[in-house]
Structures are given as C-alpha cells and as structure tokens.
Amino acid sequence: MMTGYPREQIRRTLADPRLQEAIYSATGRLMEHRRQVVAPEVLPDYQELREQARRIKEHTLENLDAYLEQFEAQVRARGGEVIWAKDGPEVADFVLDLARRSNARLLVKSKSMTTEEIGLRERLEAQHFEVVETDLGEYIIQLAQERPYHIVAPALHKTREEVGEIFSQRLGVPRENVPERQTRIARTVLRQKFLTADIGITGANFLVADSGAVVLVENEGNARLTTSAPRIHVAVAGIEKLIPRAQDLAVFLKLLGRSATGQPLTVYTSILSGPRRQGEWDGPEQFYVVLLDGGRSRVLADRDKRQTLYCIRCGACLNHCPVYRRIGGHNYPWIYSGPIGKIASPQFQGLTEDPWLPFASSLCGACAEVCPVKIEIPRLLLELRAEIVKTQAREGQNRWERLGFRLWSWVMTRPRLYEALSLAAGLLAGEGSDQGWLRQLPGLLNAGPLRAWLDYRDLPAPGRSFRALWRQRTARVRE
Amino acid sequence: MISRDHILNKVRTALGHAVGRTAAAPPPARLCVPAWTVEERWQRFASALEKLGGNAVRVSEPAEAQRYVAGLTCGRAAVASRSLFLEVCGIHQLAGVRRDFRDPGELRAACAEAEFGITGADYALADTGSLAVFASPEEARLISLLPPVHIALLPISRLLTGLDELLSLVPNPAERSSALILITGPSRTADIEQILVRGVHGPGEIHVIVVDDRETRS
Numbered sequence: 001m002m003t004g005y006p007r008e009q010i011r012r013t014l015a016d017p018r019l020q021e022a023i024y025s026a027t028g029r030l031m032e033h034r035r036q037v038v039a040p041e042v043l044p045d046y047q048e049l050r051e052q053a054r055r056i057k058e059h060t061l062e063n064l065d066a067y068l069e070q071f072e073a074q075v076r077a078r079g080g081e082v083i084w085a086k087d088g089p090e091v092a093d094f095v096l097d098l099a100r101r102s103n104a105r106l107l108v109k110s111k112s113m114t115t116e117e118i119g120l121r122e123r124l125e126a127q128h129f130e131v132v133e134t135d136l137g138e139y140i141i142q143l144a145q146e147r148p149y150h151i152v153a154p155a156l157h158k159t160r161e162e163v164g165e166i167f168s169q170r171l172g173v174p175r176e177n178v179p180e181r182q183t184r185i186a187r188t189v190l191r192q193k194f195l196t197a198d199i200g201i202t203g204a205n206f207l208v209a210d211s212g213a214v215v216l217v218e219n220e221g222n223a224r225l226t227t228s229a230p231r232i233h234v235a236v237a238g239i240e241k242l243i244p245r246a247q248d249l250a251v252f253l254k255l256l257g258r259s260a261t262g263q264p265l266t267v268y269t270s271i272l273s274g275p276r277r278q279g280e281w282d283g284p285e286q287f288y289v290v291l292l293d294g295g296r297s298r299v300l301a302d303r304d305k306r307q308t309l310y311c312i313r314c315g316a317c318l319n320h321c322p323v324y325r326r327i328g329g330h331n332y333p334w335i336y337s338g339p340i341g342k343i344a345s346p347q348f349q350g351l352t353e354d355p356w357l358p359f360a361s362s363l364c365g366a367c368a369e370v371c372p373v374k375i376e377i378p379r380l381l382l383e384l385r386a387e388i389v390k391t392q393a394r395e396g397q398n399r400w401e402r403l404g405f406r407l408w409s410w411v412m413t414r415p416r417l418y419e420a421l422s423l424a425a426g427l428l429a430g431e432g433s434d435q436g437w438l439r440q441l442p443g444l445l446n447a448g449p450l451r452a453w454l455d456y457r458d459l460p461a462p463g464r465s466f467r468a469l470w471r472q473r474t475a476r477v478r479e
Numbered sequence: 480m481i482s483r484d485h486i487l488n489k490v491r492t493a494l495g496h497a498v499g500r501t502a503a504a505p506p507p508a509r510l511c512v513p514a515w516t517v518e519e520r521w522q523r524f525a526s527a528l529e530k531l532g533g534n535a536v537r538v539s540e541p542a543e544a545q546r547y548v549a550g551l552t553c554g555r556a557a558v559a560s561r562s563l564f565l566e567v568c569g570i571h572q573l574a575g576v577r578r579d580f581r582d583p584g585e586l587r588a589a590c591a592e593a594e595f596g597i598t599g600a601d602y603a604l605a606d607t608g609s610l611a612v613f614a615s616p617e618e619a620r621l622i623s624l625l626p627p628v629h630i631a632l633l634p635i636s637r638l639l640t641g642l643d644e645l646l647s648l649v650p651n652p653a654e655r656s657s658a659l660i661l662i663t664g665p666s667r668t669a670d671i672e673q674i675l676v677r678g679v680h681g682p683g684e685i686h687v688i689v690v691d692d693r694e695t696r697s
Contacts, residue, residue: 022672025673052506052509059503062503063503064494065494066501068487084482085482086482086486090482136668136679137668154670155670155671156673159672160672179672179676180674183668183671183679187678190680195587211651211652211654212653213652219666220667221624221680221681222679222680224660224681225681227658228620239486239490245650246650246651246652246653247510247646247647248508249646250508250646253642263663265607265663267664267665267666267667267681269661270661271653271659271660271661272658273653274653274657277656279615281620282583282586282614282620282621283620283658291486293482297490298489298493300490301493
C-alpha cells in the first residue's frame with residue numbers, strides 16, 4: 001500500500017539535522033503556545049466551544065445552498081459582487097479580466113491557502129502581471145520560489161541565514177541575518193507595493209451569510225493594507241467557508257487564534273462587507289468575492305466524509321502529528337500537508353492519485369484531539385484506506401497482496417500447519433534476530449514489501465506459538 | 480451565471496435538496512457575557528494589552544488625556560482622525576497634529592509620512608486587550624495602520640468585557656460599517672525562526688488611553 005511514496009525525498013528530510021531541528025522546535029513551540037491558552041483554568045469552556053463550532057459547521061454544510069444564496073444577496077445589497085468559479089482557471093480568468101479592464105499592473109496578495117491551492121499567483125504571473133505576496137513568511141517563500149511549508153507558518157523551514165541569502169540575492173540588499181532587520185527590509189519594500197498596487201487579493205477565514213462579510217485574521221497588518229490601500233479588493237474563498245451569523249464569530253475567532261498560534265485573538269481581525277461607503281476616506285471602491293467550488297461540492301456529497309470541509313486551517317493537526325514533525329511539509333503531494341492533507345488530498349485529487357497517503361499514519365489520534373472543529377481524522381483515514389483497497393482490488397492492482405492475505409488466512413485457520421510453519425520460521429530467522437526481535441528477514445524472504453516493512457520496524461522473532469505455550473502451561477499445572 | 484447555477488446545482492444534488500428550500504434554523508448563538516465591574520474590566524484590559532507589548536493608560540479627564548498625548552508626540556508629525564472624542568480631548572489643538580485633508584490621496588500621503596496615527600475607538604475589549612473600530616467618515620482605516628505608532632483614545636464606558644459582549648451589542652457589524660477592525664496589540668510576526676518581531680506592516684507601538692466618565696471619576 002505504501003508504494004509510490006517519495007522515499008528518497010523523505011530520506012533527505014530525515015537525514016538533514018538542521019531541518020529536523022527547525023521542524024521539531026517550531027511545531028513544539030506552537031504546541032506549547034496552544035496548550036497554554038486552552039488549558040481548563042484559562043478557558044474552562046474550551047470543549048463546549050469546540051462542540052458548538054462543530055455543530056455550526058455541520059449545520060452550515062447541511063444548508064449550504066441556502067447560505068450561499070443568502071451570502072450573495074447580502075454582498076450585493078452592500079454594493080459588492082459575487083463571482084462563482086468551478087475551478088482555478090475560472091478564478092484566474094475573472095481576476096485577469098478584471099485587471100485588464102481596470103488597467104491594473106500591480107497586485108498585492110495576503111496569505112491564502114485557497115489561492116495556493118489553485119496556483120492563482122502563478123497563473124497571473126504567466127500573463128505578465130506583477131503579483132506580490134505580503135505576509136512575511138509567504139514573501140520569503142515567493143522569493144525562494146517554493147511552496148508553503150506549513151498552513152500558518154509558510155517559511156517554518158528557513159533559517160535566518162537562508163532568509164538573508166534570499167533577500168540579498170533577490171532584492172539586491174546587503175546581506176542581513178538579524179530577523180528584526182530582515183523584517184524592516186520587507187516592510188520597506190512591501191510598503192511601496194501597497195501604496196502603488198491597484199488590486200488587493202485575499203482569501204477569507206470566514207464568510208458570514210447574514211452580513212455578506214469576509215473575515216480575515218492576521219498578525220502583521222498586511223491583510224489590512226491589502227484590503228485598505230488598493231482601489232479594488234478581491235477575496236477568493238472556498239464555498240465551505242460560510243458561517244450563518246456574525247455572532248458565530250465569537251466561537252470561531254476564539255478557537256482559531258488559540259489553535260493556530262496560541263493567541264486568544266490574532267492582532268488584527270477584519271470584518272469586511274462591501275466597498276467603502278459614502279463619506280469614507282479609504283477602503284476599496286470595488287469589492288468582489290469569488291466563491292470557489294474546486295471539488296468541494298463533490299466532497300460534500302459524502303455525508304460522512306464531508307466533515308473534512310469543517311477545517312478552519314489552524315494547522316494544529318500538523319503541529320501535533322508525529323509524522324509531520326519528522327517529514328515536514330514538502331513531502332506531501334498537495335498544498336495541504338499533515339493529517340488534514342492526508343484526508344483532503346485523496347478526496348479532492350482522487351483516491352488513486354497518491355494511494356499511499358492515508359496509509360502513512362500511525363493513527364495515534366493526536367490530530368483529532370486538538371482539532372478545534374472535531375474532525376475525526378483517524379477514522380476518516382481508515383475509511384479512505386478501505387476505499388482505496390476496494391478501488392485497487394476492482395482495478396486488479398493489488399493481486400499479489402490479495403493472494404498473500406488469502407494464503408495468510410488459510411494458514412491461520414489451520415492451527416497445526418501454523419505451528420509447524422512458525423517453528424520453521426523461528427529456526428530460519430535465527431540469523432536476523434536480535435534479542436527476540438527480528439530486524440530483517442532471512443535469505444530470499446528479505447526482499448520486496450516485506451523488506452521495506454522491516455526497514456522501519458522490528459518484528460518479535462517467531463518462536464513458540466500460543467497453543468504450544470498453553471499446552472506447556474496446562475501440563476505444568478497438572479503436575 | 481453558468482458557473483453559479485452549476486455550483487448551486489451540484490451543492491443541492493450533494494445535499495438532496497430541492498430548489499428554493501429554506502435553511503433550517505441554526506443552533507442558537509453562543510454568547511457569554513461575564514458580569515465584570517468597570518474596575519475589573521480596566522484591570523483585565525490593561526494586563527492583556529501590556530502582555531502583548533502595548534501600553535494601556537487610564538486618565539481621569541479629557542484634559543489629562545490631551546497632556547498625555549502631547550507628552551508622547553512632542554510636536555512631531557501626527558495624523559488624527561475626525562473622531563468626536565478626539566475633539567472632546569482637544570487632540571486636534573496639539574502641535575504637529577493634522578486632521579483636515581482635501582482628499583483621500585492627501586490623507587494617505589500624510590499617513591505614510593507621519594510618526595503617529597491618533598484615532599478614537601468605538602469599543603475596547605477587556606479580556607483580550609483589543610480595540611474595535613468601525614470604518615466611517617470619522618475614522619479612516621489607514622490612520623491606525625500606516626504610521627509606526629498608534630494612539631487610541633476612548634471613554635471608559637466603551638470598555639466591554641469581550642468579543643461576546645461586542646457581538647451581542649452589534650449582532651450584524653455590516654449594517655453599521657463596511658469594515659469592523661479588531662486591533663489586539665502591536666503588529667507582529669514570528670515568520671523567521673519563530674522570533675517575535677513587532678511592527679511588521681502595521682504599528683509596532685500602540686498606546687490606548689482610557690478616559691474616565693463623570694460617573695467613574697472619583
């Protein structure tokens with residue numbers, strides 16, 4: 001089942017002590033920050049908040065058609081426009097057309113996983129528009145021409161020395177390795193971009209149906225600038241981002257900041273509804289919300305697995321995942337990494353695209369423990385595993401595996417045969433075993449999937465079966 | 480239009496809904512407003528904001544607020560909003576403070592040059608140390624955003640317990656303004672090696688001056 005995973009790439013990550021340290025300490029710090037602000041003595045109603053958040057998400061998705069229409073009507077009533085896009089190319093077509101119509105040359109962007117998902121920046125750049133990421137981490141990633149390493153900390157894997165190198169090479173500034181001064185450099189460069197940009201592009205953390213509002217949370221002020229300085233604001237959001245009422249923000253904002261970075265509230269929360277109104281001094285003159293399907297309606301059709309769409313992109317499951325903490329964010333096939341990526345990718349990209357993904361988990365359950373909207377990630381991983389196995393069986397892909405398991409069950413239901421075979425295996429295994437543990441299989445058996453399986457695990461050395469031990473014990477008791 | 484119908488159709492099919500079906504009632508909103516006295520709210524607000532690296536000051540009357548702001552700006556370039564409360568505190572009379580602009584372009588240019596941005600705040604939230612500001616003809620968005628130092632003034636009667644109280648007073652912010660901004664401490668980042676740096680794109684310094692009302696003045 002684990003065939004096709006990026007083995008060499010993962011080996012390189014595991015063999016890089018600096019990278020290992022960076023991932024481990026950054027996620028460790030985020031875990032600790034979160035732990036401090038959800039502790040019962042600090043937030044006694046944390047579990048009730050989670051329950052309420054889950055209930056609201058469940059309800060919203062069950063009534064998504066009505067909430068989408070309500071949201072659209074509210075945005076329109078306040079002078080904004082709603083654009084519906086089936087996929088990434090449709091989003092890009094809209095933005096390109098808008099940029100051309102309004103003679104725009106420079107577009108500033110604040111961090112958005114949804115736009116990463118559809119490669120919006122690259123699509124616009126391909127048509128010769130200048131598009132600048134303005135979140136510091138995302139800006140570093142853009143200059144380095146990489147993709148985000150983590151949902152909330154895109155440049156988590158970069159050291160200050162690497163940032164110094166990237167800035168000096170790409171911006172032509174003197175090399176600077178102090179994060180504070182590096183931040184000043186970015187501020188100065190990006191300030192000019194903000195003040196001259198024609199269009200600001202953002203994602204949305206939430207879309208509020210009863211207000212027609214786009215809600216953005218951030219710490220740097222770049223999302224505020226993106227939505228205040230340029231004359232046009234375009235928010236791109238998945239259709240699952242809806243919540244019914246502005247009052248529900250009381251629950252979601254408390255959970256999001258805490259789960260993501262351990263902040264009771266992030267520094268800035270913007271609740272934006274429509275273009276600037278009569279008499280206002282600033283804010284966009286045009287306000288557009290692009291609602292993206294991009295596979296979401298397909299995920300919605302599965303009553304059980306639709307909870308994947310509850311995700312509010314806090315990244316807590318990444319920080320707490322023993323697999324993410326070793327292999328980092330670039331060894332997952334899609335932009336969403338960690339546990340949420342493991343359940344989202346197969347559903348969005350197709351089950352057979354990267355069939356190994358749901359299997360690359362120990363099912364330890366830490367992700368479900370910390371998820372602020374209580375997505376049952378481990379259970380969904382099991383569901384997906386079953387579906388993948390069934391699909392592959394149908395397509396005749398895992399013939400050898402099925403044959404192997406049939407043989408196994410045939411042996412297991414014949415006690416005497418099993419005993420004889422395990423005795424034989426015990427004798428054969430002698431050479432590879434080490435204090436009762438088998439580190440590799442002997443001879444010809446040490447090949448293929450069996451060898452791969454033992455690469456990272458030790459097997460208790462086969463020896464005397466339970467039945468043999470039991471016979472011995474009852475004989476002893478009789479004496 | 481084609482994509483709109485296509486997506487809505489797919490959503491309805493996924494949910495097994497007919498066209499024109501109305502949404503079921505959502506679970507009741509969950510808002511918990513604690514019964515904190517003015518003193519408790521002030522204590523919590525000051526300690527929350529200071530923990531974030533902001534400065535919370537309480538003064539007993541508008542004239543004292545004016546003196547405090549004068550001590551901060553020392554006549555250097557500042558842009559003030561048209562907030563009535565700033566008027567009450569006499570902020571616009573201070574040396575270096577500019578309030579009137581011919582057009583939005585001039586306001587933006589002044590904000591980009593100024594060392595201080597001075598605004599009112601519609602509310603403050605005690606438990607998180609936040610300010611809540613509605614964009615309006617009186618409050619431009621860029622004044623609390625472009626200058627490196629933000630100074631905000633508000634009467635203590637506007638100090639709420641927290642977000643829950645704000646959303647019970649203003650259940651639909653969109654009806655009141657095109658933008659409700661919550662500001663919780665100075666602008667910050669930890670994007671490079673998780674090292675905290677203040678003042679990334681927004682102000683790295685924030686001072687909130689809370690002015691006693693007649694009732695709370697001792």
